[in-house]
Amino acid sequence: MLQVRDSMAREIVTLSPDETAATALALCRERRIRHLPVLKEGRLVGIVSDRDLRSSTPALGDPARAAALQEVLVEDVMAREVVSVLPDDPIEQAANTMRERKIGCLPVLEGDELVGIVTASDVMDALVYLVGANEPGSRMEVAIPDRPGSLAGAAGVFGMCGINIESAAMGSTREPGEEGAPKERVVVFRVDTIDTTEVVGYLEEAGYSVLWPPKP
Amino acid sequence: MSGRAAIVHDLALEDYGFGGDHPFNPLRVRLALDLCEALGLLEDYPFVSSEPATDEDLTTVHSLTYVRMVQKAGLAAADLSNLLQYGIGTPDNPIFPDMHEACARVVGGVLAACRLVMEGNVDHAMCISGGLHHALRSAASGFCVYNDAGVAIARLKEDNPGIRIAYVDTDAHHGDGVQWMFYDDPEVMTVSMHESGRYLFPGTGGVDERGRNGGVGYSVNVPLQPYTDDESWISCFEAVVPEALRAFGPDLILTQNGCDGHALDPLTHLSATTRLYEHVPRRMHDLAHELCGGRWVATGGGGYDIWRVVPRAWTALWAAVSHQELPKNVPEAWLSKWDAKSPVTLPPLMRDAPEDYPGVPRAAKIADRNQRTVEDVLDKMLPGIS
Numbered sequence: 307m308l309q310v311r312d313s314m315a316r317e318i319v320t321l322s323p324d325e326t327a328a329t330a331l332a333l334c335r336e337r338r339i340r341h342l343p344v345l346k347e348g349r350l351v352g353i354v355s356d357r358d359l360r361s362s363t364p365a366l367g368d369p370a371r372a373a374a375l376q377e378v379l380v381e382d383v384m385a386r387e388v389v390s391v392l393p394d395d396p397i398e399q400a401a402n403t404m405r406e407r408k409i410g411c412l413p414v415l416e417g418d419e420l421v422g423i424v425t426a427s428d429v430m431d432a433l434v435y436l437v438g439a440n441e442p443g444s445r446m447e448v449a450i451p452d453r454p455g456s457l458a459g460a461a462g463v464f465g466m467c468g469i470n471i472e473s474a475a476m477g478s479t480r481e482p483g484e485e486g487a488p489k490e491r492v493v494v495f496r497v498d499t500i501d502t503t504e505v506v507g508y509l510e511e512a513g514y515s516v517l518w519p520p521k522p
Numbered sequence: 523m524s525g526r527a528a529i530v531h532d533l534a535l536e537d538y539g540f541g542g543d544h545p546f547n548p549l550r551v552r553l554a555l556d557l558c559e560a561l562g563l564l565e566d567y568p569f570v571s572s573e574p575a576t577d578e579d580l581t582t583v584h585s586l587t588y589v590r591m592v593q594k595a596g597l598a599a600a601d602l603s604n605l606l607q608y609g610i611g612t613p614d615n616p617i618f619p620d621m622h623e624a625c626a627r628v629v630g631g632v633l634a635a636c637r638l639v640m641e642g643n644v645d646h647a648m649c650i651s652g653g654l655h656h657a658l659r660s661a662a663s664g665f666c667v668y669n670d671a672g673v674a675i676a677r678l679k680e681d682n683p684g685i686r687i688a689y690v691d692t693d694a695h696h697g698d699g700v701q702w703m704f705y706d707d708p709e710v711m712t713v714s715m716h717e718s719g720r721y722l723f724p725g726t727g728g729v730d731e732r733g734r735n736g737g738v739g740y741s742v743n744v745p746l747q748p749y750t751d752d753e754s755w756i757s758c759f760e761a762v763v764p765e766a767l768r769a770f771g772p773d774l775i776l777t778q779n780g781c782d783g784h785a786l787d788p789l790t791h792l793s794a795t796t797r798l799y800e801h802v803p804r805r806m807h808d809l810a811h812e813l814c815g816g817r818w819v820a821t822g823g824g825g826y827d828i829w830r831v832v833p834r835a836w837t838a839l840w841a842a843v844s845h846q847e848l849p850k851n852v853p854e855a856w857l858s859k860w861d862a863k864s865p866v867t868l869p870p871l872m873r874d875a876p877e878d879y880p881g882v883p884r885a886a887k888i889a890d891r892n893q894r895t896v897e898d899v900l901d902k903m904l905p906g907i908s
Contacts, residue, residue, distance in 0.1 A: 442656065442663050442698060442724030468613045499614050500656070500664035500695065500723040501545055501789055518721055519791060 310400050311393035313432045314414050314422030320345045323352065323381035327359050330380055334359070341411040343420055344384050350413055350420050352384030359383060390415045391424065397432045400424055436475060443472045443496040447517040448509060452479045452489040460514050464497060467505045472496040492517065526645040526816070527844040530635040531555065531569040535651040537624040540616050545789065546665040550828035551651055553860065554836035560856040561849050563840055572634035572649075574626040575673055579633060582676035583669055583703050588660040589622075592667060596621040609661035625667040628652055632670040635819045636678055640685075640774060645816035646807070648843045650836055653778045653823030655697040656724060664695065664723060671776055671821065672703040675710055678774065685709065688772035690763060691716070692802050693780025693823040694790040696727030696743065700778075706737035711770045713763060715755070717783065717792050718745040729898050742766050744899055747888045748791040751881045752798045754889035755783070759802065761896045766903060767809055773817065775810050779803065780823025781835035785879055789826050793881055795874035799835035803842035818843070829864045834872055848872055 321330055321342050330342060334356040344352040362383045364371040390413045391400050400412055404426060414422035434440065450456040457476065464471050473496045479489040499505070506516050539548035558564050580589050591608045595617045605611045618624070632652035639647050655671060656664035675687050689704075689712045691697035697714040704710035719725040733741040744762055746755060767775070781799050783792035803820065810818035820843050825832040834852070841848040849872060857868055882888070 442658075442726070444723040445721045445725065470612070496725070498612065501614060503545075503788055504613075 308397050308432060308436065309393065310391050310395045310397055310412075310414055310424055311422070313397055313400075313428040314393070314424040315428070316422050318343060318420060318423050320420070321354065321380050322346060323379065323384065325380050326376050327363055327378040327380070327383065328375035330354060331356065331359050331375065341423065341425065343388075343413050343423065344380055345420065349418055350388060350390070350415065352381070352386050353388050353411070353413060354380055354384040355410070358385070388413060392416070393421060397424075397429060401429045401433075404429065437473050437494060437496060441472050441496070441498070443498050444500065444502050444519075446495045446497060446502060446506075446519065448493050448495060449480075449482075449490045449515045449517055450493055451487075451513075452491050456491070456514075457493065459512065460493065460495075460509065463508050463512055463514070464495070464505060467508060469505055470498040472498055490515075527567065528570050528635070528638050528644045528647045529564070529567050529840065529844075530572050530631045530638070530647060530649040531651070532571045532627070532631070534624075534627055535631055535649075537620070538628050538651060539618070539624075540665070541618050544616065545826045547828055548651075550825060550832040551822070553828060553833040554650060556859070557833040557837045557852070557856050558840050560853040560859075561837065563837065563844065563846050567844060570634065570638065570647075572627075572631045574623060575629035575633055575668070576626075579629065579673050579677060580626065580668055582680070583659060583672040584657075585660045592625065592662075593622040596623065607661075609658070609663050610667075612662075614665060615662040615667065621667065625654075628654065629668050629670040629673045632674045632819070632821055633677055635821075636674045636774070636776065637681075639817050639819050640678060640682060646810070646818045646820070646843045648820040648840055650820075650822040650839075652821030653693065653780055655691055655693060655700050655778050655780075655823060656695070657699045658702065663699065665824075666699065669699045669703065671700045671778060674776065674819075675700075675704065679709065682773075685773045686771060687711075688713065688767050688770055688775045689778070690767075690775060690806060691778040691780075691823070692759070692783070692798075693778055694783035694787065694792050695722060695780070695824060696724055696745075697778060698724045698726045701726075701731070701741050701743075704737070705733055705741060706735040708733075708736050708740050710737075711740045711742065711766065711772065713742040713744075713766055715744040715746060715759060715762070717748060717750070717790050720745075721748065722790060729895060729902065732902060739903065740770070742899065742903055745895060746792065747891050749793045749882045749884065749888055750783075750892060751793045751879075751885055751888075752795055752801075754885070754892045755792075755794055755798055756801055757889070758892050758896050759805070762899055762903075763805070764809060765900070767813055769903075772814050774814055775806060775818045777803070777806050777818070777820045778823045779820055779836070779839050780825055781831055782824035782826055784825075784827060784831040784835070786827040786831050787825070789824070793879065795876070795879050796831075796834055796838065796872070797874065797876075800838045800842075800848065800873070803839045807842045829860070829866050830869050834869065837872070 654666035657669035
């Protein structure tokens with residue numbers, strides 16, 4: 307689930323460079339997609355988004371629009387430098403690339419062959435899976451010291467209470483609540499209990515600070 | 523049986539509980555009914571008893587394997603590791619002696635209440651032990667072993683083909699079990715208002731959970747922000763519930779009246795008071811008369827401040843079900859009976875004083891956020907309902 311191949315769409319709608327903007331926009335509308343890879347003789351040569359197509363043609367209602375849509379070709383508006391990923395790249399790497407390059411979609415290449423496409427919403431689905439939000443459970447945020455054994459210690463407290471952990475997502479370090487204290491990491495646990503009061507008490511006793519749920 | 527209301531209860535129903543200091547303590551039912559009695563609200567309403575649900579009743583919504591597991595679990599010689607995958611033997615749902623029997627009785631109570639109403643013996647009925655809305659097809663979850671509302675709805679549908687049932691759940695937790703059981707059924711509308719699942723168990727109940735296949739539009743969810751107060755909660759309730767029910771046109775309304783959204787409740791983070799728990803039943807009563815000849819069955823649900831909140835909230839519920847005035851004071855007899863046993867000071871008045879619940883400074887922002895949730899719900903709700 308956490309590699310690009312697990313999240314990508316495998317049925318890909320593609321265009322060739324000599325098709326018109328009208329054809330491309332119609333495809334976007336019909337298939338409810340926003341990004342179209344452009345293939346020439348089976349090789350990826352560009353990518354075009356509905357936004358590129360709209361911004362390079364006259365606005366809706368402009369009498370010149372219909373003619374322009376027939377005249378403008380995909381190769382006139384497509385991005386030629388395409389950032390792509392591999393099927394076995396981790397999904398978080400695809401997410402980071404999309405964020406850094408400010409793009410909403412990445413073609414997936416195996417050698418020269420286009421095998422899939424991964425979009426921001428696929429990444430979101432993977433995130434939902436990662437945090438286990440699809441099973442009944444409570445969400446807890448726990449700050450733990452940034453040192454070896456902390457996560458195991460916190461997880462052990464859940465185990466001691468007989469509570470099963472459905473997911474644990476740990477973030478980068480953050481400054482501690484108190485000056486001079488070691489840096490902390492925030493862990494989001496999803497746990498299979500409706501009643502977190504007892505485990506919150508034990509976590510606090512063991513020196514972890516529970517950020518959510520709040521104290522009554 | 524006098525009047526047009528009935529209360530289904532039996533001392534045996536108070537066997538449903540997990541023992542020790544587990545928060546789901548059947549003493550809360552005793553405290554609530556004792557308060558009703560001390561106020562004279564049960565004088566004309568003797569308890570109606572009921573039979574436990576049969577295996578055939580339970581398997582309308584539960585798998586037979588699961589029912590067998592629960593039966594075995596209560597018989598001491600059960601293999602714990604095998605039970606865990608059915609949600610049994612966890613800290614939330616520990617095994618207790620004869621647990622199948624106790625759980626089947628609760629389901630039988632709610633089923634009896636529904637039949638009394640459907641057969642026209644009474645307009646309204648209450649079974650306060652019911653409301654175990656988290657129980658899933660093949661798993662216990664969140665203190666709930668068998669899903670009483672699920673079984674009652676499934677049986678009502680069998681007995682009365684074509685019947686339309688509205689299930690309205692105002693527990694602080696999302697009514698997930700009941701929702702999933704009827705997720706693609708356009709004859710059952712489930713409406714749940716609850717603290718947002720972004721933090722609280724079970725985590726579901728977002729606005730976009732609207733039903734599946736033919737049932738799209740017949741699941742309605744209103745996730746409220748943590749620390750939502752009476753004012754905002756009531757305004758969301760009024761914006762969504764009457765409109766949803768009118769569009770749906772139920773033949774019977776079943777409510778889950780958990781009272782764990784109270785500010786004092788230890789398991790949730792909402793800021794309601796007794797005002798909410800007086801308002802909701804009165805309105806459900808009025809809607810039942812407006813839409814379905816008064817046919818309304820009320821059940822309990824969550825509620826973990828068992829001394830200060832549950833007895834008063836569920837007495838207010840019974841007052842609405844039985845058309846009686848809710849008295850002003852908590853009677854001396856009840857206070858003196860329970861005071862010594864209570865770890866907290868018992869409230870002298872049936873209604874919370876607003877000045878004791880000043881709310882949080884962000885109340886306006888919370889209300890605004892809830893308002894936007896409601897607009898989203900209404901936008902998405904109406905097109906789906908025929």
